[in-house]
Amino acid sequence: MRRIVLLGIGHTNAEVVRRWADDPIHDCELVCVSNFPTVTYSGMLPGTLGDQFGEVEMRIDLERLARRAGAELVIAETTGLDRDVGALTFADHPSIRFDALSVGVGSMPVGWQEHRAVPHVVPIKPMQTFLRRLEACLRSASKPPDGILRVAIVGGGVASVEVALCLQQHWKHWLKRESPQPSLAISILTRSPRVAKGMTDRSVRRIEKLLADRAIRVIPEVAVTGTDGRSVITEGRETHAADCVIWATGAGAPPVLQNLGLETDERGFLATDPTMQSLTDPRVFAVGDAGTIVRAPAAKAGVHAVRQAPVLWDNLHALIEGRPLRPYQPQSVFLKILNTGDGKGLLERGRWTFYGRWCWHLKTWIDRRFVGQFPRPSRSGPASSGGREERPGDLR
Numbered sequence: 001m002r003r004i005v006l007l008g009i010g011h012t013n014a015e016v017v018r019r020w021a022d023d024p025i026h027d028c029e030l031v032c033v034s035n036f037p038t039v040t041y042s043g044m045l046p047g048t049l050g051d052q053f054g055e056v057e058m059r060i061d062l063e064r065l066a067r068r069a070g071a072e073l074v075i076a077e078t079t080g081l082d083r084d085v086g087a088l089t090f091a092d093h094p095s096i097r098f099d100a101l102s103v104g105v106g107s108m109p110v111g112w113q114e115h116r117a118v119p120h121v122v123p124i125k126p127m128q129t130f131l132r133r134l135e136a137c138l139r140s141a142s143k144p145p146d147g148i149l150r151v152a153i154v155g156g157g158v159a160s161v162e163v164a165l166c167l168q169q170h171w172k173h174w175l176k177r178e179s180p181q182p183s184l185a186i187s188i189l190t191r192s193p194r195v196a197k198g199m200t201d202r203s204v205r206r207i208e209k210l211l212a213d214r215a216i217r218v219i220p221e222v223a224v225t226g227t228d229g230r231s232v233i234t235e236g237r238e239t240h241a242a243d244c245v246i247w248a249t250g251a252g253a254p255p256v257l258q259n260l261g262l263e264t265d266e267r268g269f270l271a272t273d274p275t276m277q278s279l280t281d282p283r284v285f286a287v288g289d290a291g292t293i294v295r296a297p298a299a300k301a302g303v304h305a306v307r308q309a310p311v312l313w314d315n316l317h318a319l320i321e322g323r324p325l326r327p328y329q330p331q332s333v334f335l336k337i338l339n340t341g342d343g344k345g346l347l348e349r350g351r352w353t354f355y356g357r358w359c360w361h362l363k364t365w366i367d368r369r370f371v372g373q374f375p376r377p378s379r380s381g382p383a384s385s386g387g388r389e390e391r392p393g394d395l396r
Contacts, residue, residue, distance in 0.1 A: 004316060005031045005088060005098040007078060008105035009039050009062055011302055012287040015309035016102065016316065018373055021069040025320055030071035031096055033088065037062055037075060038377055040127035042302050043367045046159075049131060050166030050341045051173050056376050057368070064375035081260040083281055100283055100319050102312060103260070103270060107289035107300055109155065110252035111224075115245075118227050123247040124159065134246065138174075141243035142182060149182045152232050152242035154224045155249035156190025157197060158338060161207055163248060164188055164216050165341035187217040187240060189224055189232065198299060199336065203346065203353045210340055210355075251289050251300035260284075265292040274327030275315055276308065283319070287312055298330035306370070307331070337363040 004025065006013040009032055020030050044058035066073035076093035087095040112123040120141065122133050141149055151167065153160045164186050171184045188195060188211070195218055196207050211218055222234040231239040253268030262280040263271045270286035271279045271294050278284040279294065286292075288305035298304050311328040318325045337359055338346040345359030 002028045002099040002320060003031060003097060004028055004100045004102070004320070005033060005096055007033045007088065007101060007103045008290065009034050009060075009065075010104040010106050010288045010290075011041075011305035012309045012312055013102055013104040014039060014060060014065065014374060015306070016313055017065050017069045017071060019309075019313050020071065021065075024070065025317060028099075028320060030066075030069060031074060031098075032062065032066050032071050033074045033076060033078065033096070034062055035075065035077060036126070036128045037073075038128060040130075041367065041371045042127060043363075044371065045127055045130065046162035046166040046339045046341070047364070047367075049134075049163065050169040050339070052166075052169075052339075052343075052364075055131070058371065059377050060371065060374040061377045068375065078256050079259055081262070081284075083261065086283060098283070100285070100316055102285040102287055102316070103257070103290050104287045104305070105254050105256055105290050107251035107269075108254045109247050109249040111154075111249055112247050112252070113255075115227060115247065118229075118245075120229065120243065121227060121245045121247055124163065134244075137244045144182055144243055147182050148185050149243050150185045150187070150241045151244045151246065152240060153186065153188045153246045153248055154232065155247070156188055156192050156195040156218070156220070157248070157250060158199070158336070160188055160190070160246075160248040161195055161211070162339050162341075163246060165210070165214065166339060167246075167341075168214060168216070169341040185215075185217075187219055187242075189219045189222050189234070189240065191221065191223050193220050195220075196338075199348055200351060200353060202351075203336075203348045206346060206353060206355055207338070210346070254290075257290060262286075265294065265297070267292075274329070275325040276312060276328055277315075277325070285312060285315065293328065293330070296330060298332075301334075303334050304330055337366075339363060 039060040041058045044053055047053050048058050062073055076090040079091050080089045087097045089095045108125050109123055115121040120137055122137050124130055153164055194204050196204050224232045225235050226233040232242050233239050262278050265271050269292045272286050272291045274293055276285045276287055287308050289300045308328050315325040333350050336348045344357050345363050347354045347359040
């Protein structure tokens, strides 16, 4: 009996498990490895923050998903890869041999490790615990002396924009429950000259207007180098007041990838060929944010993780059966929809940009259709860490 192991059950690997339930690969067993018993669907995280969805709606129950597929689920911390015997090693579990391995552990925001010990710095990942960690930070800072609670979001990408807009909506609900009622001031600090890098100029202008209309301040062309408990500090030694800092910079490689002993790109992600196989070991695939196709690198975006799934599924079959594998060809143009927190969305497709309620409804339909393919947790509430210590950098 041969064995396929999925390390990290993000968008791509979760789809493999779902397909396995309907049509398992002959004479193979499936093992799923994760640091958490649930997976958070990133597309619905801002909306959940903005109280548009319940937490259960954005989560996938890995135990139920694995049981449906007849797979084994292992909740453990991966420490390395023994290529001689073809096995993953763990800090708290016996090693697991594999004939094929798919690594889909996602990414972490760049620079988070330098500030991991600062209590009021909240990295946006791991997403399973982000909302709980953010809520704790807001509560600890909810009685500022001047009545203004200041939140700094480090990073000016699309995720930061969505979090800023949806956090503002969350705060309106907070004020209905809490007393006293401080006001909320949100700032976005980015190295770039403008927010939402990668979107068209027309879309960026619309986003900048939305942020300005809602009094969300954008501080461009600054690099945050530190925090002192009540502010963030930039390279030029300027300080910006911040009672809570959300760390949402661009994608960086999670530490576990460095422990696998496989070739990486300059940012630390696993280097692959177009079939998504590691350049070091053809038994190993790297998917989603975890891998970079060296000949055709694509943006670290969830859309690629979703579209890689059918290619990975075919290639796992081909590897086991000794057939040629097929390449994944990333699209340069794809649909982008931002949740603006107010029941509307901003949609971009090619050179077209739209803003309205129908955009939000379309995004919600797409997201719910994807998550609806998987089992949900039985009840809502904070994601369990399976009794393990919470650490930013854990697998998705």
